[in-house]
Amino acid sequence: MDSMLIYKALLTVGVFAVSLGIAAYLTWGERKLAAILQDRVGPDRAGPFGLLQPLADGVKMLMKEEMIPTKANKWLFIFGPSFFMLTACMTGAVIPWGSGITVDGVVYPLQVTDINIGLLYLLGVVSIGVYGIMIGGWSSNNKYSLLGALRASSQMISYEVAMGLALIALTMITGTLSLGEISKQQDAGLANVVYQPLGFLIFIICAFAETNRAPFDLPESESELVGGYHTEYSSMKLGFFLFAEYINMFISSAVMATLYFGGYNFPFQHELGLEGNTLAIIQTSVLFIKIAIFIFVFMWVRWTLPRFRYDQLMNLGWKVLLPLAIANIFITGIVMWAMGKLN
Amino acid sequence: MALTNRSKQVAVRELTFMERLYLPAIIKGMMITLSHIFKRTPTVKYPDQIREMAPVYRGQHVLKRDEAGAERCTACGLCAVACPAEAITMESAERKKGEENLYREEKYARIYEINMLRCIFCGLCEEACPKEAIFLTDRIVPSSFTRGEEIFGKDLLVEAMNERIDVSKRQRPEVLEFKKDKRHLHNLTYQDARPKTTAHH
Numbered sequence: 001m002d003s004m005l006i007y008k009a010l011l012t013v014g015v016f017a018v019s020l021g022i023a024a025y026l027t028w029g030e031r032k033l034a035a036i037l038q039d040r041v042g043p044d045r046a047g048p049f050g051l052l053q054p055l056a057d058g059v060k061m062l063m064k065e066e067m068i069p070t071k072a073n074k075w076l077f078i079f080g081p082s083f084f085m086l087t088a089c090m091t092g093a094v095i096p097w098g099s100g101i102t103v104d105g106v107v108y109p110l111q112v113t114d115i116n117i118g119l120l121y122l123l124g125v126v127s128i129g130v131y132g133i134m135i136g137g138w139s140s141n142n143k144y145s146l147l148g149a150l151r152a153s154s155q156m157i158s159y160e161v162a163m164g165l166a167l168i169a170l171t172m173i174t175g176t177l178s179l180g181e182i183s184k185q186q187d188a189g190l191a192n193v194v195y196q197p198l199g200f201l202i203f204i205i206c207a208f209a210e211t212n213r214a215p216f217d218l219p220e221s222e223s224e225l226v227g228g229y230h231t232e233y234s235s236m237k238l239g240f241f242l243f244a245e246y247i248n249m250f251i252s253s254a255v256m257a258t259l260y261f262g263g264y265n266f267p268f269q270h271e272l273g274l275e276g277n278t279l280a281i282i283q284t285s286v287l288f289i290k291i292a293i294f295i296f297v298f299m300w301v302r303w304t305l306p307r308f309r310y311d312q313l314m315n316l317g318w319k320v321l322l323p324l325a326i327a328n329i330f331i332t333g334i335v336m337w338a339m340g341k342l343n
Numbered sequence: 344m345a346l347t348n349r350s351k352q353v354a355v356r357e358l359t360f361m362e363r364l365y366l367p368a369i370i371k372g373m374m375i376t377l378s379h380i381f382k383r384t385p386t387v388k389y390p391d392q393i394r395e396m397a398p399v400y401r402g403q404h405v406l407k408r409d410e411a412g413a414e415r416c417t418a419c420g421l422c423a424v425a426c427p428a429e430a431i432t433m434e435s436a437e438r439k440k441g442e443e444n445l446y447r448e449e450k451y452a453r454i455y456e457i458n459m460l461r462c463i464f465c466g467l468c469e470e471a472c473p474k475e476a477i478f479l480t481d482r483i484v485p486s487s488f489t490r491g492e493e494i495f496g497k498d499l500l501v502e503a504m505n506e507r508i509d510v511s512k513r514q515r516p517e518v519l520e521f522k523k524d525k526r527h528l529h530n531l532t533y534q535d536a537r538p539k540t541t542a543h544h
Contacts, residue, residue: 037376041386304376305369 080136137229148228152219165325183263253294
């Protein structure tokens with residue numbers, strides 16, 4: 001039991017390190033992809049292909065002068081980005097990164113904790129994440145920051161409703177809230193996106209909104225609100241806000257891959273004739289490829305679509321996505337009833 | 344009449360259901376951005392990679408020396424007269440005995456300055472020059488922090504003997520032919536020009 005405890009601690013640190021490392025390289029990837037989509041070169045000065053750019057950015061961020069406005073609430077001002085970062089990192093705990101590695105007959109699961117309310121935990125942590133933005137923006141004592149923070153909170157609340165309802169339709173099929181269980185079910189059957197295409201569409205739109213990515217980046221909106229909630233932030237506190245956005249993007253890609261696209265499973269995985277650990281490693285790599293594809297979509301959308309107007313954002317959330325999500329639940333229920341799956 | 348057949352009549356109308364879905368339009372837009380992944384980046388990484396100059400590029404001027412290394416310029420001032428931007432100033436001096444290896448003609452430019460901020464790089468000085476002394480090259484005029492540094496004197500304009508500047512691109516056959524043409528007064532040598540001008544008056 002002790003070895004399991006040490007393993008879990010190591011896995012936690014590992015998941016932390018991987019999400020932070022990936023988030024760091026996503027800043028590079030985002031700039032590079034933006035450049036490619038716009039026929040530019042992108043960062044290429046630091047190291048080969050600009051691969052040391054995240055390091056240079058990090059050093060720059062740390063070396064910058066720390067500014068705390070005189071009229072700002074100092075404690076809350078520091079608490080905001082810290083909390084945002086904390087919640088961003090916490091979500092990685094329930095995601096199954098692989099099926100588990102067997103050493104000396106003991107199965108070491110590649111999931112920090114498979115709690116039976118994994119989905120609920122995920123939604124909970126994501127929704128308290130907005131407090132980081134709200135507290136940060138409000139404590140800055142700046143009108144732009146406050147507006148950005150208000151936008152962030154109303155946007156998060158609006159889209160969380162549709163997201164939750166999309167997940168209700170999913171749980172009607174899976175019958176469980178545990179992410180490990182959902183992954184295993186998709187090994188036996190088809191990926192959930194086949195049964196829930198509309199649910200997935202609603203979920204991905206809401207995921208864009210929840211991570212404050214374009215076209216839903218109204219809380220930041222450089223052109224209207226200077227920097228939105230992080231107008232007054234500088235140095236690493238600003239870095240935390242920007243960095244946490246990339247962690248959120250990584251985690252929501254992982255969640256989408258797990259919930260709708262079969263998680264670590266891939267087609268014909270049992271026909272390859274591979275034994276336990278090799279298969280587990282391939283499965284984990286497959287999950288990361290799926291995550292990479294979703295991250296690409298995130299960035300691709302950002303560099304294609306312009307930002308929504310605020311009323312359009314609210315209309316889409318409440319008048320389109322919410323009714324669609326409710327309709328999706330009804331359709332799912334009716335189809336399940338017709339197929340005799342209700343018990 | 345329309346110049347192209349690309350113009351479209353614009354009308355305010357209700358969006359159709361497909362248009363209100365937005366998704367087809369979004370996918371169309373995303374395909375456009377996706378197609379740019381496969382396009383070539385036109386960027387030239389300047390200090391590492393220098394773009395090839397056009398053969399007719401007119402950049403920083405050079406004051407040529409002849410084969411023996413004597414300055415060709417005789418300070419006639421025709422370039423300054425031809426200059427539409429009035430960027431050229433000069434002061435002449437008489438060649439002393441023993442300076443024949445330095446200056447080709449009996450008169451030379453003691454001071455020769457081109458204000459690179461005024462110059463429009465039209466090349467009229469080069470066209471006006473009867474002595475093949477001034478040429479525009481494919482070199483880019485370097486930037487500077489002060490205006491004064493942009494007034495180039497003889498130290499920057501006259502070519503060094505150990506690193507001569509190739510102006511063969513500017514001495515194309517047509518140019519040489521043009522320079523031979525005696526109808527253009529400035530192409531005449533001093534001795535040729537004198538009797539003709541006096542004959543007119």
